[in-house]
Amino acid sequence: MRHERPNDLSAFWLPYTPNRHFKAEPRILARAEGMYYYDDTGRALLDACAGLWCVNAGHTRKPIVDAIRQTAGELDFAPTFQYAHPLAFALAQRIAELAPEGMNKVFFVNSGSEAADTAIKIARAYHLKRGEGGRFRVIGREKGYHGTTLGGISVGGIGGNRAHFGPLLPGTDDHLPLPYDRAKMAYTRGEPEGTEHYADALENLVLMHGANTIAAVIVEPMAGSAGVFPTSTGYLQRLRDICTKYGILLVFDEVITAFGRLGHAFAAQRYGVTPDIINFAKGVTNAAVPLGGSVIADKIYDAFVSKDNGLGDHGIELFHGHTYSGHPLACAAGLATLDLYRDEAIFENAKKMEPVLADAIHALKGAPFVVDIRNVGMAAAVELDPDPKAPGRRAYDAMRIAFAEENLVLRIAGDVIAVSPPLIAGEADIARIGEALRRVLGRLT
Numbered sequence: 001m002r003h004e005r006p007n008d009l010s011a012f013w014l015p016y017t018p019n020r021h022f023k024a025e026p027r028i029l030a031r032a033e034g035m036y037y038y039d040d041t042g043r044a045l046l047d048a049c050a051g052l053w054c055v056n057a058g059h060t061r062k063p064i065v066d067a068i069r070q071t072a073g074e075l076d077f078a079p080t081f082q083y084a085h086p087l088a089f090a091l092a093q094r095i096a097e098l099a100p101e102g103m104n105k106v107f108f109v110n111s112g113s114e115a116a117d118t119a120i121k122i123a124r125a126y127h128l129k130r131g132e133g134g135r136f137r138v139i140g141r142e143k144g145y146h147g148t149t150l151g152g153i154s155v156g157g158i159g160g161n162r163a164h165f166g167p168l169l170p171g172t173d174d175h176l177p178l179p180y181d182r183a184k185m186a187y188t189r190g191e192p193e194g195t196e197h198y199a200d201a202l203e204n205l206v207l208m209h210g211a212n213t214i215a216a217v218i219v220e221p222m223a224g225s226a227g228v229f230p231t232s233t234g235y236l237q238r239l240r241d242i243c244t245k246y247g248i249l250l251v252f253d254e255v256i257t258a259f260g261r262l263g264h265a266f267a268a269q270r271y272g273v274t275p276d277i278i279n280f281a282k283g284v285t286n287a288a289v290p291l292g293g294s295v296i297a298d299k300i301y302d303a304f305v306s307k308d309n310g311l312g313d314h315g316i317e318l319f320h321g322h323t324y325s326g327h328p329l330a331c332a333a334g335l336a337t338l339d340l341y342r343d344e345a346i347f348e349n350a351k352k353m354e355p356v357l358a359d360a361i362h363a364l365k366g367a368p369f370v371v372d373i374r375n376v377g378m379a380a381a382v383e384l385d386p387d388p389k390a391p392g393r394r395a396y397d398a399m400r401i402a403f404a405e406e407n408l409v410l411r412i413a414g415d416v417i418a419v420s421p422p423l424i425a426g427e428a429d430i431a432r433i434g435e436a437l438r439r440v441l442g443r444l445t
């Protein structure tokens with residue numbers, strides 16, 4: 001029986017999980033529907049984090065399930081190396097239509113991490129194509145999360161993800177500062193003001209290394225996995241201006257923020273700042289089938305694919321891709337998902353609910369151990385004072401208590417509790433999350 005607790009938990013090595021403790025006290029999610037998971041005893045748990053920031057339309061939505069089922073029976077697989085299938089073109093077209101002007105090319109991969117590697121490789125190869133092969137540096141940001149491939153952790157800025165794996169990718173040692181200062185910004189509602197100057201660190205790196213060594217800068221418009229750190233229009237615009245001034249490509253990692261989390265198809269549109277590459281994954285298929293990718297500015301694609309690129313008719317322009325790039329099931333799920341987002345005005349609901357979530361989470365100011373609360377779009381975070389003897393323990397306990405006693409699925413990062421419900425959440429769901437969190441915080445030690 002699929003929904004029963006497995007007899008033997010020993011073989012599966014869980015990612016990003018304390019395995020020994022988990023196997024002693026497992027949290028099994030056996031079924032899901034709408035805003036809810038159901039555990040292996042049938043207990044309903046409210047999903048306060050949309051899976052992993054990805055199930056934006058709620059779980060097991062019928063149009064998406066139907067599209068996957070139908071496609072599985074019609075086209076199980078077709079390569080996109082030297083061949084292609086209709087669904088890949090159709091989904092790329094739909095994504096391009098949603099993307100900012102001048103960004104009309106879509107490269108498919110299977111995850112956000114692979115999208116990070118894709119952006120790094122395309123940026124370097126683009127400059128090489130243009131005769132500027134000396135541009136190899138890719139600059140990330142402190143606390144940035146771009147997944148777990150070696151490329152992703154290299155441009156990422158979370159110590160724990162980098163510390164254990166030896167030398168990382170050459171040319172990725174520099175990281176911009178996160179535009180955050182708790183002393184000045186604690187309990188800010190929405191985007192913090194006056195953070196433009198944090199972008200100026202890029203000017204310093206240009207002075208230090210020379211612009212002719214820098215290929216790209218990669219940032220999240222909202223750092224999600226590190227614990228919900230919003231940026232702002234002014235900050236992103238200044239980054240854009242500096243990149244433009246020095247011929248550096250700007251990459252937005254929108255793996256979390258794309259497809260409605262900030263109330264728009266892309267956060268680039270919320271802030272009115274257009275990068276050169278936008279990475280996406282997660283919400284593109286409502287997480288029903290793995291899919292990621294990069295939306296690419298036309299000028300970059302044209303640099304590779306132009307008639308006079310010297311490759312003739314048979315030469316491959318970009319040596320990159322995966323067996324499952326644009327897998328038919330993923331594309332079918334993506335098309336059904338984008339229809340659902342449009343038909344149910346899901347991005348608009350996220351916009352409408354943003355202040356409701358902000359009120360509910362900021363109301364927790366003053367609860368035990370809370371040292372900061374942040375929010376933007378349908379994402380919010382409660383940061384806890386770490387136990388000096390065991391950093392991370394308090395948020396871990398919060399997750400365990402929420403699951404066991406409040407029927408709530410939470411996401412944690414260090415001592416931050418993150419809340420990012422499916423974008424179909426209503427006022428009652430959000431109120432329940434706030435009330436449950438208050439009780440959980442009251443039980444922490």
Ligand SMILES: Cc1ncc(COP(=O)(O)O)c(C=O)c1O
Pocket residue numbers: 110111112113114116145146147148220224225253254255256281282292
């Ligand atoms: C901004 C960002 N980039 C990349 C990734 C990695 O995506 P994946 O886990 O699909 O490789 C994530 C995952 O949370 C993310 O939040």
